[in-house]
Structures are given as structure tokens and as C-alpha cells.
Amino acid sequence: MFRPLALFIGLRYSQAKHKNKFVSFISIASILGISLGVAVLIVGLSTMNGFEKALREQMLAVIPHAELETVHGSFRNLNRSLQQAADYPGVIGASPYISLNGLLQKDNEMKALQIRAVMPESENNVTAVEQYIKGGGWELLEEGQNAIILGKSAAEKLDINVGDSLILILPPASGQHLKAPQQIKLTLAALFEMGGQLDNALGFMHIEDAKQILGMQSANGIALKVEDVLNAQILARDVGYSLSDYLYIKSWITSQGYLYQDIQMVKSLMYVILLLVIAVACFNIVSTLVMAVNEKKGDIAILKTMGASKWMLRGIFIVQGAFNGLIGSLLGALIGIYLALNLTDIIKFIENLIGHKFLSGDIYFIDFLPSQLIYSQVVVVTVIAFVMSVLSTVYPAWRASNVEPAEELGFSH
Known part of the structure; x- marks a missing residue:
């Protein structure tokens, strides 16, 4: 019977308590960091989608798309x-x-x-x-x-x-x-x-x-x-x-196009900035795994003497780091979806609570914070966060596979 040993041991390591409490803290911090980055990115993109939808359905519904005026x-x-x-x-x-x-x-x-x-x-x-x-x-x-x-x-x-x-x-x-x-x-x-x-x-x-x-x-x-x-x-x-x-030719793009361009620019910047937030959280996975490797050197040495290959050892720590990344990505996606679906109501509740409107109708073309969730974006963000977390496991996993059994076991005696 085939048993994916690297997966089994990696999941055991992920769920086991660490002797060093700081390792556990860093591990939890990495999960929460990824969750926060994913959730904020989903909410931010949904907000930009909402502004784009409001621009199309509200402003462009009440102003002509194009105008021709005689000179x-x-x-x-x-x-x-x-x-x-x-x-x-x-x-x-x-x-x-x-x-x-x-x-x-x-x-x-x-x-x-x-x-x-x-x-x-x-x-x-x-x-x-x-x-x-x-x-x-x-x-x-x-x-x-x-x-x-x-x-x-x-x-x-x-x-x-x-x-x-x-x-x-x-x-x-x-x-x-x-x-x-x-x-x-x-x-x-x-x-x-x-x-x-x-x-x-x-x-x-x-x-x-x-x-x-x-x-x-x-x-x-x-x-x-x-x-x-x-x-x-x-x-x-x-x-x-x-x-x-003889005509002057103009359209909504010449009069209101800056709004659409601003929305697209902010959306692009949000991808970059918030993916950097996720990247910082992924560095916590590197820290967690490096400390976990140092903590488990004796276990690694024993597994090597029992015939474990370098790739199996690498797989153990890749699974351990990927588990944190998966939990963080899925948790962030669920939080992000919930917030994005209820963002308009949440902001209205906060506005009523503090007695202040965040968006003024005198300045902006709408007076509420819109949100439109696009599930394909949720999938892309979640997958990118998970892939980044998996990539961050490569160095610690490689380091684990280079542990010398003779030195570790000899040192233990």
C-alpha cells in the first residue's frame, strides 16, 4: 500500500507543539499575515470593482456617452x-x-x-x-x-x-x-x-x-x-x-475618464502593495521552518539513517510550510468574501455610528462605498498567496535535506 510519508510527517509536524514557543508564535503570525493580506486584497479589489460598476451603471446612465456640439x-x-x-x-x-x-x-x-x-x-x-x-x-x-x-x-x-x-x-x-x-x-x-x-x-x-x-x-x-x-x-x-x-466632439472619457483611469491605477497598485504584504507574511514561514529545522535536526538525522532520501526530507518541510500557507490563504479568502459581500452595509453602519459620511456626494459621483465581488479574482489571489507560501519553503527544505546524520547523532551522544 502506497503511503505518502513526506505528507504524513509534514502534517504531523504542522500540528505538533513546538518546544520553542517562539516558533509557534512565528508560525501563527505567518498564517494570520497571509490571511490579512488575502482578505484585504479581496476587499480592496471588490471595492474598485464596485466603483467601476457604479461608474458604468450610475454616472454613465445619467450622462450621455458622447456629445456632438456645433461650433x-x-x-x-x-x-x-x-x-x-x-x-x-x-x-x-x-x-x-x-x-x-x-x-x-x-x-x-x-x-x-x-x-x-x-x-x-x-x-x-x-x-x-x-x-x-x-x-x-x-x-x-x-x-x-x-x-x-x-x-x-x-x-x-x-x-x-x-x-x-x-x-x-x-x-x-x-x-x-x-x-x-x-x-x-x-x-x-x-x-x-x-x-x-x-x-x-x-x-x-x-x-x-x-x-x-x-x-x-x-x-x-x-x-x-x-x-x-x-x-x-x-x-x-x-x-x-x-x-x-462643423462640430466639437467629446465623450464621457474626456470629461469623466479620469475616474475610470484612477480606478484602474489604484487596482494595479493594490495588487502590488498587498502582494508585498503577503510576501512579508511568507518570510515568516521561512523563519518558522528554519527554526523548525534546527529543532528537528535529530529527527532528520534518524530519518536519514533509516533511508529517507533528500527529496523526502525536503517534501516534509515543504508540506509543513504549505500547510500554513493553505490555512492562511483559505482563511483570508473566507474573511475577504464575507467582508466584500457586506462591505456597503458595514460602512453604512459605521457611518451611522460615528455620524460622518466617508464619501461626500458633493465631491464624488456616489455617496456610498460600493463593492462587487468577482470570484475569479478571489481564486487568483488565493492561489497566488498559496504559491508564494510554497515557494518560501524551498530554502528551509533544502537546508533540512543537507543535515549530516553523523554530526547530529554524534553530537547527541
Whole structure:
């Protein structure tokens, strides 16, 4: 009957109490170090995955993937340009818009804001803003009513409620700098709440009202929704080149792409830094095994005199170190999975406990800490940690196989 002796003895050594208590302490420290590194790496990667998912599903759901704006005036033939853009391969939807930058005034309170004048009938083709509007949808923007929909944060800063009136102050048109700013009376039709910085920086009105205010015949922008968001800039350029108007071409990558790049950079740095943490924990395995070899020299000498080969002796200590690595990796993976799956709730509980939010919606595009666990990443991290722990056993195992029985047994007498 085949008996893997190296495995049997290695596991016995792993579970046996050490004469030197310091060896036991270092052994436990190595397991806990690997567990901590694996758990933190899994939680960190899940957080970065969560930010990436929130960026795609929340921010990119409420801002157009790409935009085409005329250099001068408005589109000469808006309907034809819209149709061409919507029919372009890779484009899911298109909708016209007019962008205004101005000041909103309510009594003594003023707020700088970007107002997006949209066509209610087609805006859902490019964004999902309507689902965040409280008490209704785009039908609240009635043509000719000079109605506006504001973010909850902006409305709170202006101390205004739905149904109240406010003043929109627009700068003079280009070439009319000596004229007084234009003042338009608006009515707050509804509020939207997306839970991020857009609540504080964006407002919506009907495109026909904006045309009337600015004296425009047509829209000066077309918003696009595309299939591949990471390819939005290239696709927007191709669509823009296919149209006859002179256009400014931009996408979410030019305005918000730094967020995506930051997420990718932090994710890469986390791999490097936290794998170094695991590597330090693996050095504890080296220390444990070196001390274990010194402690077991007599046992090694006896095994050699009984015919144990060098590879069997190496196998014993590789098994002993790999056992610590396996326990540490699996324990870290279980802790990491639990924390990653419950991270958002845990952070909310801590925020309620201390009365402070870690992420402010005024600064970040979300006001909660997201988490998305990807099990393939858990497997990769766990396997890498285990392999690193096995590799750290090579030197002590090699050292154990070079023990001379005559010297050790002679010394014992």
C-alpha cells in the first residue's frame, strides 16, 4: 500500500507543539499575515470593482456617452443629423439638446449651474435620468412653461421647493458684452436625486423653452448612447466626421475618464502593495521552518539513517510550510468574501455610528462605498498567496535535506 510519508510527517509536524514557543508564535503570525493580506486584497479589489460598476451603471446612465456640439449656431438640418447619428453602427440612441451655463437666484441665494435643455420625447434614448425624478418624469417639463428640474442638493442650497419661482441669469450673447445679463423667470417643476455630485451641478428644462430664451432655431448638440462605453470617444469622432456640420466632439472619457483611469491605477497598485504584504507574511514561514529545522535536526538525522532520501526530507518541510500557507490563504479568502459581500452595509453602519459620511456626494459621483465581488479574482489571489507560501519553503527544505546524520547523532551522544 502506497503511503505518502513526506505528507504524513509534514502534517504531523504542522500540528505538533513546538518546544520553542517562539516558533509557534512565528508560525501563527505567518498564517494570520497571509490571511490579512488575502482578505484585504479581496476587499480592496471588490471595492474598485464596485466603483467601476457604479461608474458604468450610475454616472454613465445619467450622462450621455458622447456629445456632438456645433461650433457656430445650431444644426442646419437637425432631423437628418439625428437620424444619421442614430443609424450609425455602434450607436444605441441619439437625442438633441442645448447646454446653458448660468446663475440661479432665489431671494439672496445664488447657485452656478449647468442647465441641459432636452427633448422629453427622446431623452430616454440616451440617459436614464427620468427614473431619478421624484413625483413624475419628463412630462413635468411642459413646453412654454419655463419649467426647470433641479437636483436635490442644488434646491437645498437655494432653499427652494417644488412650485416656487426663481430667476435664471444668463451672460450676454457673444459680441454683446456691454449688454446687461439676461434674466428669465423659471418655475421649479420637480427634483431629481441621483446621489452624487450631479445633484449639485445639473438642471434640466424643455428644449423649446431654451430655444425661445436664446433665440435659436434648432438644437446645437446631439447626445449619443453607445454600445461600447470604452470606445465612446472613437465612435463619437467617427459619427461626427460623417455629419456635414462643423462640430466639437467629446465623450464621457474626456470629461469623466479620469475616474475610470484612477480606478484602474489604484487596482494595479493594490495588487502590488498587498502582494508585498503577503510576501512579508511568507518570510515568516521561512523563519518558522528554519527554526523548525534546527529543532528537528535529530529527527532528520534518524530519518536519514533509516533511508529517507533528500527529496523526502525536503517534501516534509515543504508540506509543513504549505500547510500554513493553505490555512492562511483559505482563511483570508473566507474573511475577504464575507467582508466584500457586506462591505456597503458595514460602512453604512459605521457611518451611522460615528455620524460622518466617508464619501461626500458633493465631491464624488456616489455617496456610498460600493463593492462587487468577482470570484475569479478571489481564486487568483488565493492561489497566488498559496504559491508564494510554497515557494518560501524551498530554502528551509533544502537546508533540512543537507543535515549530516553523523554530526547530529554524534553530537547527541
